[in-house]
Amino acid sequence: MLQIGEVMKAWKKNIRQVIPYVPGEQPNCADMVKLNTNECPYPPAPGVIAAAKAFEPETLRLYPAFPENTNLVEALAKFYHLKKEQIFVGVGSDDVLANIFLTFFNSDKPILFPNISYSFYSVWADVYRIPYECPALDENFCIRPEDYKKENGGVIFPNPNAPTSIYMPLMQVEEIVAANPDVVVVIDEAYIDFGGQSALSLIDKYDNLLIVQTFSKSRAMAGARIGFAMGNAELIKAMNDVKYSINSYTLNAPSLAMGAAAVEDVEYFGETLAKIVNTREEAKRRLSALGFSFPDSKTNFLFATHKEVAAKEIFEYLKTKNIYVRYFSTPGIDNYLRITIGTDVEMERLYTALEEFLN
Numbered sequence: 001m002l003q004i005g006e007v008m009k010a011w012k013k014n015i016r017q018v019i020p021y022v023p024g025e026q027p028n029c030a031d032m033v034k035l036n037t038n039e040c041p042y043p044p045a046p047g048v049i050a051a052a053k054a055f056e057p058e059t060l061r062l063y064p065a066f067p068e069n070t071n072l073v074e075a076l077a078k079f080y081h082l083k084k085e086q087i088f089v090g091v092g093s094d095d096v097l098a099n100i101f102l103t104f105f106n107s108d109k110p111i112l113f114p115n116i117s118y119s120f121y122s123v124w125a126d127v128y129r130i131p132y133e134c135p136a137l138d139e140n141f142c143i144r145p146e147d148y149k150k151e152n153g154g155v156i157f158p159n160p161n162a163p164t165s166i167y168m169p170l171m172q173v174e175e176i177v178a179a180n181p182d183v184v185v186v187i188d189e190a191y192i193d194f195g196g197q198s199a200l201s202l203i204d205k206y207d208n209l210l211i212v213q214t215f216s217k218s219r220a221m222a223g224a225r226i227g228f229a230m231g232n233a234e235l236i237k238a239m240n241d242v243k244y245s246i247n248s249y250t251l252n253a254p255s256l257a258m259g260a261a262a263v264e265d266v267e268y269f270g271e272t273l274a275k276i277v278n279t280r281e282e283a284k285r286r287l288s289a290l291g292f293s294f295p296d297s298k299t300n301f302l303f304a305t306h307k308e309v310a311a312k313e314i315f316e317y318l319k320t321k322n323i324y325v326r327y328f329s330t331p332g333i334d335n336y337l338r339i340t341i342g343t344d345v346e347m348e349r350l351y352t353a354l355e356e357f358l359n
């Protein structure tokens with residue numbers, strides 16, 4: 001705030017004013033149970049660790065390869081049965097999504113995304129000055145496809161949605177894509193590997209469809225910062241043109257090598273996902289028994305509310321036990337906790353702490 005008599009410096013008028021996205025906290029204490037940012041509780045694939053060890057730091061003097069010519073893109077193309085030209089890679093899906101907003105959302109009409117969703121969408125829209133509208137979820141926290149059938153400048157939503165954990169069946173996703181042939185429709189599939197069916201099967205049918213995925217959750221590599229988009233070659237070229245207009249070399253050489261190794265280890269990927277899904281299904285039983293209810297999660301987290309005790313109180317109590325979960329003070333979801341699925345041992349500590357507090 002300006003004080004009386006203070007003169008506003010002229011350059012301050014030209015600052016791009018933004019209210020930034022606030023990620024979950026990254027505490028770092030011994031003995032903590034970290035269930036607040038949907039990271040994977042297991043290490044990355046053995047091949048990733050081998051690739052990290054094999055990496056020769058001497059080679060850091062060179063710029064990395066162009067992303068589209070890397071083993072990473074090759075490995076992804078093989079895994080998803082796509083051409084290399086159909087894949088865009090970036091520094092986490094946040095980087096990929098920011099690029100998408102800049103590349104495709106340039107209409108005067110508002111883009112559409114759900115009112116309860118990944119809260120970064122409105123931040124990118126603000127920073128790039130893109131108008132937006134946020135149709136409300138229904139009373140069960142479900143996206144209503146009919147809300148996305150009006151004129152708009154683009155559509156984006158996560159499937160499964162975050163933080164609700166609810167998966168929308170592919171038929172409804174297709175309904176939204178089919179209703180919007182004149183704009184780009186983006187499905188943010190950060191959690192699709194934990195149980196849903198990807199919309200990837202639709203990209204040959206709809207040239208306006210982009211799928212975004214990340215290595216941060218199901219591939220246990222949040223620290224490496226790798227995300228990617230898949231779609232028809234024309235969309236991917238448009239994204240690369242924008243990227244090369246800002247920063248050509250985005251992914252660093254160690255991440256490129258480690259990311260390729262992660263994708264190549266198909267078996268470890270499957271095993272890790274199965275462990276998390278098992279623990280999630282057990283968590284549904286245990287938390288129900290403790291008086292929690294939640295939508296039927298197809299992700300690596302539960303979106304839970306307690307029948308008697310306020311979410312914020314539970315959140316604060318768990319913190320005193322060094323157990324971190326996510327709490328959003330957003331109206332409509334301010335009595336919910338987003339609890340990431342950890343290892344079985346971590347989850348036991350959560351159940352024990354909750355038993356102590358709630359009984």
Ligand SMILES: *Cc1c(COP(=O)(O)O)cnc(C)c1O
Pocket residue numbers: 038091092093094095118158162188190213214215216222226227
């Ligand atoms: C975690 C998450 C992202 C971003 O992940 P990155 O770490 O940047 O790859 C994007 N969208 C949703 C819905 C997420 O939950």
